[in-house]
Amino acid sequence: MILVLCGTQKQDFTRLIRLVEQVANREEIIIQAGHNHYETDKMKLFSFIPNDEMEKLYQQASLIVTHAGAGSILQGVKNHKKIIAVPRLKKYHEHVNDHQIELATKLEQLGCILTYQDGEDFISLYEKAKTFNPLPFNQKGNIEGLIDQSLEKYLK
Template sequence: MIFVVLGTHELPFKRLLEQIEQQIKGGHIDEEVIVQSGHTSFKTKNMKLVPFMSYKEMEEMYDQASLIITHGGTGSITTGIKVGKKMIAVPRLKKYGEHNDDHQLEIVEQFFNSGHILQWNESQEFAEVLTAAKTFTPEPFQSGRVKILSILEDFIDQV
């Protein structure tokens, strides 16, 4: 199963669903596709759209998915990284009315450059990224919590 996460932002993100629909019709996706669609309405017989899910339902979807395709939200990306999932992130863009600015470009780029996720942008064929996902091994999650606590303890000791 492929889990698609659009998040809860109030602006629609049809561009990603249109792309996934094309990949299903083109035979590049043959698994069941479940979409957490948020405020994006989309008519299709090829995907199951669920506007909103509880935290527990989202966790279950992340666990069950063979691949997660997500918008460029930090929470959606880090949730997948923490459970070691293969992920493709697609930033919402201001020019399409998908977000208020283009901050998701930076978020996606950072996680891509660190080897945690794959990314799709308009200069690529989506099918190419799907193919790359088959052999992609994401970098494992490493919490910075211990390092941050150590820095804080050192600071407090010096004060």
């Protein structure tokens, strides 16, 4: 099962839902769509999922495809899950800045996650994820510190 997390931002992020719909015929897909409105009979969409249910879904998922929000990625890394992060982009009005690119890129460089690059073939990345073995986050310090560093310049 693929767990898809669009985040809680009110800006539209149906781009993520359209990407994962490309592989809906291969695996069950459960989406926490947040404030996004999307019609499909190929995937199970929920606006928001209670925390206790979400924890179970994280455990059951073979792959997490998520916006590149710190909380969603951190939860996946802590659960030792394969993660494809799809950063929300300012140019598509999905966020107010591009801080998600920086965080996702850094975690991909460390071998913890895979990151979707705008315009990339999602199906190829999905296939790559099947054999991807994420490294645990073991940099000196901790993942929360990395997140703080990545966000710091946007908060000034």
